[in-house]
Amino acid sequence: MIKPNNGLFFLTDALVFPPADSANSEGLLAVGGDLSTERILLAYQKGIFPWFNTDSLILWWSPDPRMVLYPDQIKISKSMQKVLRSNQFTLTKNTCFKEVLDNCSSVERVGQDGTWITADMKKAYLELHEKGYAKSYEVWENDKLVGGLYGVDLGHVFCGESMFSLTSNASKFAFIKLAEELDSKGYSIIDCQLYTDHLASLGAQEITRKEFLTYLKR
CATH class of the missing domain: 3.30.70.3550 (Leucyl/phenylalanyl-tRNA-protein transferase, N-terminal domain)
Known part of the structure; x- marks a missing residue:
């Protein structure tokens, strides 16, 4: 070095x-x-x-x-509460990691030209998934994959990498379900890396790097 x-x-x-x-x-x-x-x-x-x-x-x-979400502080709007109570979406985990990865890399995002999920990054995270470290949450509507997210699971902190949505509320559904599960398992935080208005609307907040590192060491 x-x-x-x-x-x-x-x-x-x-x-x-x-x-x-x-x-x-x-x-x-x-x-x-x-x-x-x-x-x-x-x-x-x-x-x-x-x-x-x-x-x-x-x-x-x-x-x-650093942008993080405390799982027990997930914000669920009234409209999302209705979505969660409905049968619009179903959730699976780790059934099609590659498809989630591909969608995250190809979906169009406002103000973003191209993708940081390069071919080398895909290969690396597929290997992480095969070894049990990278996880995916998939959202389905009428048997069609319409949203999801993936990240790296450290056992007490989930490091979110990217999410996608092909229909309204699909990625929110995945994120809320992730937060609820991690809260039930006693996870400290979900690492969201950088601030976005979308993440803030779901309850994520910024903390200092020093504070973030203390969670990793626990």
Whole structure:
């Protein structure tokens, strides 16, 4: 691991990361390395995640503040309460991880051109799924996959990566069901990484990186 003059760390083959609080003001911590299962798991355990575009080197981030949801603080609007009481959607888990991954990478998002879920990232998270670390929640309507999410499960913290919705409320349904299950299992937080209005509307909030790291260590 080499630290150049600009302050960023360049990773070598060694399976090691600099401290998360060494990240710059934008949250960028390190460049390089690989996307092996061992490295990605080590990153999540230290409050770090990969995020980069197709034509970029691998970039590793640890932003401050950090967007999280306490599972017992999920906000469910009156309209979503009606959806949850209805039979519009059904939920499955880990039945079609690849399809969820593909949809997350291809769905159009406002203000976003392209995707950070590159071919290399797909391969890496499929391997994480095959080894039991990456999980998916799938939402179905009339036997059609219409929404879902995926992330990395650390056993006490769920690190959410991405979600998609092909019909109104499908991704909200998945997220609410995730929060309810993790609350029942005593999980500390759901890591949402970065602020969005959508996540805030569901009850997520920003905390300091220092506080976030304490949850990972529990």
